[in-house]
Amino acid sequence: MRIDILSLFPEMFEGVFNSSILKKAHENGAFDYNFINFRDYTENKHKKVDDYPYGGGAGMVLTAQPIFDAVADTTKNSEKKARVVLMCPQGAPYNQQKAEELSKEEHLVFICGHYEGYDERIREYLVTDEISIGDYVLTGGELGAMVVVDSVVRLLPGVLGNEASAPEDSFSHGLLEHPHYTRPANFRGMEVPEVLTSGNHAKIEEWRKQQSLLRTQERRKDLLATYPLSDKEKEWLKKISPKLD
Incomplete structure (x- = not known):
């Protein structure tokens, strides 16, 4: 370019x-x-x-x-x-x-x-x-x-060290990005969510998607107005955010 x-x-x-x-x-x-x-x-x-x-x-x-x-x-x-x-x-x-x-x-x-x-x-x-x-x-x-x-x-090929980084950014898929944690797992009594250290990748992916939806609901509800929620995602939001209209 x-x-x-x-x-x-x-x-x-x-x-x-x-x-x-x-x-x-x-x-x-x-x-x-x-x-x-x-x-x-x-x-x-x-x-x-x-x-x-x-x-x-x-x-x-x-x-x-x-x-x-x-x-x-x-x-x-x-x-x-x-x-x-x-x-x-x-x-x-x-x-x-x-x-x-x-x-x-x-x-x-x-x-x-x-x-x-x-x-x-x-x-x-x-x-x-x-x-x-x-x-x-x-x-x-x-x-x-x-x-x-x-x-x-930063979106050009080869610019970011991890090619998966850009597609997972906030707004790239219509939602805010999920929370991130790194070592140590326990920092001054504040612990990383247990699911992230479980090794269960399916559960981790599900947790990340749920957190992404919740964070968007809490901080940028306007984004959800145009985001095509699946039936499963709607159920998730009702459970983790009962006030969802």
């Missing part, structure tokens, strides 16, 4: 991309990346990339020209059409399913804005996706892009 990031502050990404899993994934060839300061593409003699909004109002708006030209230059040699992602509070809420979808692409381009907003023609004619990482406003799109890139890259 190739990832290009358009930003006025590309230096913000250096620590994130040169640490931990992202660093190893890049070194191992799972993905390549490039940071582009779209100020370098402006035709304005003062290197401005923003202007006052038509009709008046507070703040400044990013102009179309430098972003259009930066994207065109970045994608000109792409064999397949790139997914051009606009990081924006107005975008679709980001989730694990979107991460899985993007992880199957060969080329992603992220546009990170600043100031009041974008010239609407950028949204209308240039981008393929608008993404928001939450119902709040940041000073720019850089932090959001870091979140999206991290969640996508």
